[in-house]
Amino acid sequence: MDDPGGPEPAQDSPPAAASDSHDTLKYHLLGPSLTKAGQDAVDQRKVSEIIYSVSKGSKFFTREEARDQILTAKIERLLAEKTRLESLDLTSEIRRADEYIAELELSRDLSQTVVHVDCDAFFAAVEELDRPELKEVPMAVGVGVLTTCNYLARKFGCRSGMATFVAKKLCPQLVCIPQNFDKYNAKAREIRAILEQYDPRFESASIDEAYLNITAYCAENQIGPEEAVQRMRAEILEKTKISVSAGIAANAKIAKIASNKNKPNGQFYVPHDRAAIMEFMASLPVRKVNGIGRVFERELDAIGIKTCGDIYPQRAYLAKLFGQKAFQFLMQCYLGLGRTRIQPAEEYERKSVGTESTFKEIGGKEELREKLRWTAEELEKDLARAQVKGRTLVLKVKLHTFEVLTRQTVPPRPVCLAQDLYTFALPILAKLEKEIPDMKVRLMGLRCTNLVSTKKLDINSFFGIAPKKPAAPSTGGESSERELDAEEEFEEAARQERQDDMNELEKLSQEISGPDGLEQSPAEPRFWDCPVCQRPQAADDRAFNEHIDFCLSRDTIKEAVKGSRDAAEMPLKARKRKAGSSHPYGATGDSRQKRLFFT
Template sequence: MFVSSEATILHADLDSFYASVEQRDHPHLRGRPVIVGGGVVLAASYEAKAYGVRTAMGGGQARRLCPHAIVVPARFSAYSEASKAVFEVFHDTTPLVEGISIDEAFLDVGGLRKIRGTPPEIAARLRDEVRDRVGLPITVGVARTKFLAKVASRVAKPDGLLVVPPDRELAFLHPLPVGRLWGVGDKTATKLNDRGVMTVGDVAKLAESSLVAMLGRAAGRHLHALAHNYDPRRVVVGHRRRSIGAQRALGRRPKSSADLDAALITLVDRVTRRMRAANRTGRTVVLRLRFGDYTRITRSHTLPRNTSTTELILGTARSLLTATMPLITDNGITLIGIAVTNLDNSGALQLMLPFDEHLNPELDAVLDRVQTRFGKTSITRAVLLGRDPGMEMPILPD
């Protein structure tokens, strides 16, 4: 496989994205600890992180750690607009952009030396342009592989730039703690630490077979490759999402079945509207839940044919939610998410005989046009009247 001999891959990652947008738009928040989201922390400024506040932490715990923090509600439309503006800067920098979330992307700047300068010069200019044009801080890592570029950006945060030259890769990588390896969470890090494996260099000293014995075949082989900076992946342009989804933080107060159904309806409406806007259909409906003790579960059901019809996907999601109600009753619920996977283009939709007369794709299309023209709240379901539209966490669009 192809691997560049030069450090030409950039990993650009916005710093505390939601909180930074709030500080940009509200000058009185700058330099102060900011928490986005009340029941569950959706984002925290670096001033709040200094007190131990972290994303996905309960709001009560976050306020105990940082009692003088300013808590603000999420404004997802503002974050979506900021993301679009930042990605315009990315695409103005190079045509080779691979978005991996709403606030980060890989860029390949190989071959641009004559017209835009060296990769470090391009990276520095990109950071300046994001700050000048969008008003947000961004950290950039530059390396020969995608993995190492991402590690470099994490090390350089916040608001930094770090270049890892090809002849210094392992000297940079091996002293880092094992938690810097892509895919190593707290549990895996603890398992490795308990065996005396503290740094990436310690991982590199182990035979692949030893790592496989410790962590399993997939994880062992994966970490062995990364510890030696083996990552042959190119920056992929035009890669279409394999799923379209949305999720909503619910806080810690008790939820009735009507509350959960209303949240589910809102999410399915949003997801199916996005699918139709992107001309996508899907077969597998996925329900994700997070409970009060921070455990998570995922349930899914695959339909016999692709669809983007709201009622069909909603009915499937409701069935999945009903099956999990005993777990919700026992543990409480703090987050609900819906995604549709196994996506295909709308043109691949299998024609149906008119057996499902209650399904009306024409009605979906009319509702989409009304909401596009007059706003998402211009027409809604009766069950949602008077309810909070919710704290949806957006994803990077197709």
């Protein structure tokens, strides 16, 4: 708006004007992790030129170009709409915004101390522990695409999410190492063992990130937040040889932002003080906030919002331009509000399970069916591990043009077996083939949503009877599941009437997969949920029994049993409501995707 629009396009913020229609694309091509640490000293303009030149002409590039044009058009509409709004009387919109701000102010909670812990270049750091010579060279983990890279590589402009061949163009001497998840998980466990000492209910946000509430720790140890976190970071470094950065603040949103301030191996504290928080947010680029990515950044930039402080003057337009959820989210950004409730990842309810893979372009009925079959088999394993069935099945394909399509279906009953997954996904794949003649795909995925738990709540184990081996869900002992089954069957009957065209396929699958009690779990899970505390435990008989003894010794058994029975009997919809929103736009908002499910 008031932007002077200088001649040189700054590349570490979105281009002010589309002087060259490819400026916005070049900025986009820099990737999603531009705001990450280690890029400050890098000439982003030069980097984007290199990425642009090596990408140009590829199918990937062409697709990104098209997306960029769509976004540019959307932003033009956005600006036109804003111009229209400016000519209207917006006093009621302003009043509404101010009332919401007042309401949020009342809910501000400054009593908690939340810490966000983030390992520095985690995968790369773990690899460097095994091979110290890698510390001396620019190095990245990941083969097709970089998942992370060390700080030497970042100096060249390499970033996570970047194609390796692009990264090698930026840094020809870059050493790329394949991922080794077992190794990273092992190291992550070491770190979590330490975090637990500071907050037994800490929350794993991903393999290398966690939130802690250290309010109690600080009180019990008569220690300030900064000192406590210094101590924790030193302990982690000493015992695991991994350096971590941390952010300390009154809520998770600010803690997350703060953990990036002094990366690597540093920490940053935003005091529990309204004025200090408002000041911190005022100058903060909106892109630094979890949930605001490249697209939203550009849209906000277009209407004159670069920092969280810029949000307030625009408050009258936000709901109309971006919707109510975005409006509320932005108001919370302006005020520096976020959730203070930190809880173990296991207490969040999983909503979907899926698998997908990329491969050399394929096409033709046979190849596609073979790939679908394989995908179904992969998904069966994941569903077995997660102990769920899906009421809804989603097929995803990425065409050779990089265009992504999804199609979903509701099978006549919840599904988890590869045969069923294949059988019920096949018709929607066939439909896609019809829709898109000569379809060539580079990715295929299957996902189950609307999940139904297949976990057995084995009440017998409360009374001294050894728990069943987790490996093979037995044909008997399904009594606790009967209610859910009845519910499923009821819904199934209703649905079946609308599924005339499915009946034949279903019959076929019944014949092949046989009666219901068939052996169905080939993979042996290494963890088994304790029926008392509901937390996963090593699937080792002796250890498991010991754990149950421990749980029973606590005076919580009655509540636990009652709680789990209630949970099992609660209708699915009610159970869903129980889980809080994990989306950044959610009222208590903070994002925590990609959880660790005890892998």
